[in-house]
Amino acid sequence: MGSCLDSNVRPGPGLDPKPCSSLDLNPGLDLGRSGSGFGSNIGSGSRNNRSNDPVVVWLTGGPGCSGSLALFYENGPFHIANNLSLVWNDYGWDKPIGTGFSYTSSKQDIRKSTQAASVDFYDFLLAFFRKHPQYKNNDFYITGESYAGHYIPAFALRIHQANKNKRRITKINLKGLAIGNGMTNPEIQYKAYADFALDMKLINQTYYVRLSKSLSRCQKLIKFCGQNGSLSCLLAYRCCNGIFNSVVHVAGDINYYDIRKRCEGPLCYDFSNVEKFLNQKFVKTALGVGDHIEFVPCSSVVYQAMARDFMKNFTTGIPSLLDHGIKLLVYAGEYDLICNWLGNSRWVTAMKWSGQKKFELASSVPFVVDSVKKGLIKRHGLLTFIKVYNAGHMVPMDQPKASLEMLRRWIKGESL
Numbered sequence: 001m002g003s004c005l006d007s008n009v010r011p012g013p014g015l016d017p018k019p020c021s022s023l024d025l026n027p028g029l030d031l032g033r034s035g036s037g038f039g040s041n042i043g044s045g046s047r048n049n050r051s052n053d054p055v056v057v058w059l060t061g062g063p064g065c066s067g068s069l070a071l072f073y074e075n076g077p078f079h080i081a082n083n084l085s086l087v088w089n090d091y092g093w094d095k096p097i098g099t100g101f102s103y104t105s106s107k108q109d110i111r112k113s114t115q116a117a118s119v120d121f122y123d124f125l126l127a128f129f130r131k132h133p134q135y136k137n138n139d140f141y142i143t144g145e146s147y148a149g150h151y152i153p154a155f156a157l158r159i160h161q162a163n164k165n166k167r168r169i170t171k172i173n174l175k176g177l178a179i180g181n182g183m184t185n186p187e188i189q190y191k192a193y194a195d196f197a198l199d200m201k202l203i204n205q206t207y208y209v210r211l212s213k214s215l216s217r218c219q220k221l222i223k224f225c226g227q228n229g230s231l232s233c234l235l236a237y238r239c240c241n242g243i244f245n246s247v248v249h250v251a252g253d254i255n256y257y258d259i260r261k262r263c264e265g266p267l268c269y270d271f272s273n274v275e276k277f278l279n280q281k282f283v284k285t286a287l288g289v290g291d292h293i294e295f296v297p298c299s300s301v302v303y304q305a306m307a308r309d310f311m312k313n314f315t316t317g318i319p320s321l322l323d324h325g326i327k328l329l330v331y332a333g334e335y336d337l338i339c340n341w342l343g344n345s346r347w348v349t350a351m352k353w354s355g356q357k358k359f360e361l362a363s364s365v366p367f368v369v370d371s372v373k374k375g376l377i378k379r380h381g382l383l384t385f386i387k388v389y390n391a392g393h394m395v396p397m398d399q400p401k402a403s404l405e406m407l408r409r410w411i412k413g414e415s416l
Contacts, residue, residue, distance in 0.1 A: 054139035054175070054411060056093060059155075061146025061183070063309070064302030068295070070145070072274045074396035075403070080273040084280070091400035093407060114150045114309050118158040121151075125159070126170055139175040141411065146339055146393065149182020150314045157317035160324065176327040177318075178407065181339040181393045184330075185347035186311045187222040190240045191215055192343030193247055199342070200259060202251035214243050225311045236311040244338070256337040258392025271297050319353035327382035329410050331375075333391030333398060341387045345378075348385045355381040367406070367416055374402040377416050384416065 058075065060067045072079060075093040078086040129136040140159075142152050156177050163171045183189060194211045197203045203211075221236035248256050255261040255268040264270055277283060278295040318328060330348050332341035349360055359380035367375035367386055375388040386406065391398035409416050 052138070054141055055135050056141045056143055056407075056411075058093070059142065059144030059148040059151050061144065061148045061151075062298050062303055063147045063150075063306040064299035065146075066295070066297055066299075068274055068278060069271060069297055070394075070396070072277070073269075073271065074394055075400070080277050082273065084273065084277050089400070091396075091404045093396070093404060114154045114306075114312070114314065117151065118154045121155045122158050122162060125172060129170055129172070136170065137173060139411075140173050141176045141178065142174075143178040143180070143407070145180035145182060145395070147183055149179050149184035149339065150309065150312070152177050152179050152182070153184065153314040153318050153321075156321055156326065160321060160326065174326055176329065176411070177321070178329040178331070178410065179344075180330075180395050181332045181336050181341075182330070182344065183310075183339050184344070185313050185315045185350075186236075186240065187219055187313060188347040188350060189339070189343030190218055190222070190243065192340060192346055193244055193337070196337065196340045196342045197247045197251065200337075202254070202259065202337070203247060207250055211243060211246070214239070214246075218243055222311045222313075226313060230308055233308040233311050237307050240311065247337070251337075254337070255392070257394065258333075258335050258398070259337050260335050260392070267297065315347060315351050318351060322353050322355070322382050325382070327384070327410075329384045329386070329406075331386040331388055331395060331403075331406065333388045333393060333395045334375075335391065336393040338393060345385055345387065348383070353383070355383060359383055367402075369402045369405045374399060379416065384410065386416070 058067060058070055060070050070076065075089075075091070077089055077092040079089050081087050142156055144152055156174060159172050159174050162168055163174070194203070194208055194215060198205065198208045218236065218240040221232060221239050224232035225236045244256075248254065251259070253262055255263045257268050261268075265272075275295060275297060281291065284291060284293070322328060330344055332339065332344045334341050349356075359378070362378050362380045364376045364378045366373045367377045367388070373389065375386050378385045388395050388399055388402065388406075396403040406416065408414075
């Protein structure tokens with residue numbers, strides 16, 4: 001399997017930070033593809049009631065980036081110290097957990113679309129619940145960030161459609177989706193780059209006007225992508241990403257995941273410790289990973305294979321999910337450029353569903369944790385949007401306590 005499907009599967013979320021008693025390292029699940037394995041990170045239990053807590057899947061974006069980045073830098077039970085030891089994370093979304101590698105010996109297994117990946121993801125879930133039947137009746141949530149704004153709606157729709165098949169023996173108890181700083185509706189979100197950059201003083205008014213012609217062409221190509229597919233999708237990808245790249249060029253050496261910071265390295269963050277840690281022989285042995293498999297944070301092979309998938313709109317299936325009682329949380333850190341809060345807010349507001357008008361008219365209220373304002377919430381019915389203060393693209397890394405509390409309240413149906 002391509003590493004765009006690396007996922008952290010956790011019985012969670014953990015809410016009571018306690019010392020780690022054990023580390024359950026799982027070598028993953030074989031999906032029966034040609035020489036392929038699906039890396040899965042299986043926790044030994046939640047921090048509360050293991051039998052009743054929901055099962056939460058986290059999907060990292062890219063496309064092609066490993067869930068291990070989130071595992072060790074965002075919401076996993078441990079962070080990696082500079083000496084490559086593991087340090088307990090008080091605000092992890094789960095209890096002790098291993099990490100996974102996904103791999104294939106055949107290029108045919110590398111998926112070129114989110115829809116194709118959704119079939120693999122569903123097969124993975126069936127295999128997971130067969131291996132861990134004690135969790136099959138638990139509430140199930142799909143969460144993630146970035147390009148997972150594509151994955152999450154598509155994977156949820158795949159599960160929902162399969163659940164409606166009365167002949168299915170295994171039904172997954174899907175209750176909700178949470179998308180953090182996602183890319184879900186490119187037509188709306190790419191237009192927001194110029195507006196966000198101007199608002200944050202990354203570009204001036206003169207350059208903003210110059211971008212308008214390129215934006216018009218970008219949006220036309222995205223529309224063609226939705227109608228005609230393949231070639232127009234690739235043209236849209238090249239044109240629209242040119243706009244983003246030009247904004248970054250004018251803005252200077254900024255970290256486009258967090259404009260308060262400078263960009264350091266190919267991913268704008270130093271993730272070298274996770275590579276060093278996971279490529280150690282004893283770690284690979286514990287995980288059941290062969291010595292010949294090298295861990296990389298993000299796969300360029302998967303990224304390039306998904307190029308025609310980038311500009312597709314994945315909001316279209318969400319209204320049906322909402323109408324069938326499956327709730328949606330969209331949250332975004334205020335300082336992210338690449339999947340900024342403005343674009344996410346716009347697509348959520350523009351989405352046509354039964355509660356659209358009431359959501360649009362709903363007032364924004366403070367998101368408060370420990371008597372401190374951590375963001376703004378807009379909510380109606382099963383749809384919630386949160387702009388998270390003092391955070392970039394990776395909200396659980398920048399606001400660990402607030403993000404955990406956000407997830408806890410949302411899952412429990414408490415007032416945010």
